[in-house]
Amino acid sequence: MVRKNHPKPEVEDALRYAEENGWRVDVGGSHAWGKIYCPYNDKECRSGIFCISSIWSTPKNSGNHGKQIRRVVDNCTKHNNVNESSPEEE
Amino acid sequence: MNEYDFTLKFNLEDSQADPDDFIEKLYAGGCNDALIGVGNKGYVALNFIREASSAYEAISSAINDVKRVVPAATLIEASPDLVGLTDAAKILGYTQQNIRNLIIKSDSKSPIPVYEGTDSIWHLAEILIWLREAQTYSIDDALLDIAQTNMNINIAMSWQKIAPDTQESMKALAV
Numbered sequence: 410m411v412r413k414n415h416p417k418p419e420v421e422d423a424l425r426y427a428e429e430n431g432w433r434v435d436v437g438g439s440h441a442w443g444k445i446y447c448p449y450n451d452k453e454c455r456s457g458i459f460c461i462s463s464i465w466s467t468p469k470n471s472g473n474h475g476k477q478i479r480r481v482v483d484n485c486t487k488h489n490n491v492n493e494s495s496p497e498e499e
Numbered sequence: 500m501n502e503y504d505f506t507l508k509f510n511l512e513d514s515q516a517d518p519d520d521f522i523e524k525l526y527a528g529g530c531n532d533a534l535i536g537v538g539n540k541g542y543v544a545l546n547f548i549r550e551a552s553s554a555y556e557a558i559s560s561a562i563n564d565v566k567r568v569v570p571a572a573t574l575i576e577a578s579p580d581l582v583g584l585t586d587a588a589k590i591l592g593y594t595q596q597n598i599r600n601l602i603i604k605s606d607s608k609s610p611i612p613v614y615e616g617t618d619s620i621w622h623l624a625e626i627l628i629w630l631r632e633a634q635t636y637s638i639d640d641a642l643l644d645i646a647q648t649n650m651n652i653n654i655a656m657s658w659q660k661i662a663p664d665t666q667e668s669m670k671a672l673a674v
Binding site for chain 2: 438439440441444447457458459460461462463464465467468469470473474476477478480481
């Protein structure tokens with residue numbers, strides 16, 4: 410099933426990056442465009458609270474919102490342990 | 500105006516609260532510059548990248564934005580503040596080896612950890628000031644401003660854990 414694209418290219422790119430790293434993207438909401446879900450949802454994870462993060466449809470700054478999403482994906486300690494040699498972003 | 504990048508974590512009074520009840524309101528309440536984390540039940544975290552004239556203005560307006568929408572939320576942590584070497588390296592963009600050598604093998608008196616053990620912990624602000632002043636590294640002003648403000652907020656929150664009738668006597672011991 411193909412999900413709906415995010416209207417902001419910078420955010421859409423970051424969502425694809427999350428998906429490449431195993432995250433699930435669920436669309437739904439109004440101001441909130443959807444949510445992203447970490448594949449591990451590990452209680453031990455340092456950034457565990459961001460294992461489920463809400464994505465805005467129209468963030469104040471799309472570039473920054475994309476950066477925030479990428480950082481959450483990169484901070485996933487479980488993923489980094491599983492895949493030590495994960496490719497550097499950009 | 501500068502951009503300030505920081506994360507605030509709140510405890511929700513209702514541990515079963517449904518985040519969808521307040522996420523939409525947070526947008527209207529001015530948090531359109533935050534990524535909201537709802538992965539732990541009973542808590543919410545917001546990673547802001549906020550434009551403001553100072554870290555204090557950025558953080559205080561962010562706390563007010565959240566409290567207006569979710570009055571029962573109580574702030575429990577402002578970050579970045581307390582860091583291990585891995586966190587510090589990540590924030591500064593150094594390798595972990597590099598920062599370890601700097602702090603542990605330095606000839607000049609290095610910043611004192613808040614907790615010393617297998618994984619020691621520092622206040623980021625104290626590492627940044629030391630890097631800038633003793634090691635003449637270039638440190639981003641906005642990052643230092645955020646780290647100092649977060650340290651102050653976290654210490655102020657800790658201070659409130661001391662029973663009011665013992666605050667004076669405890670303060671006298673902290674010399």
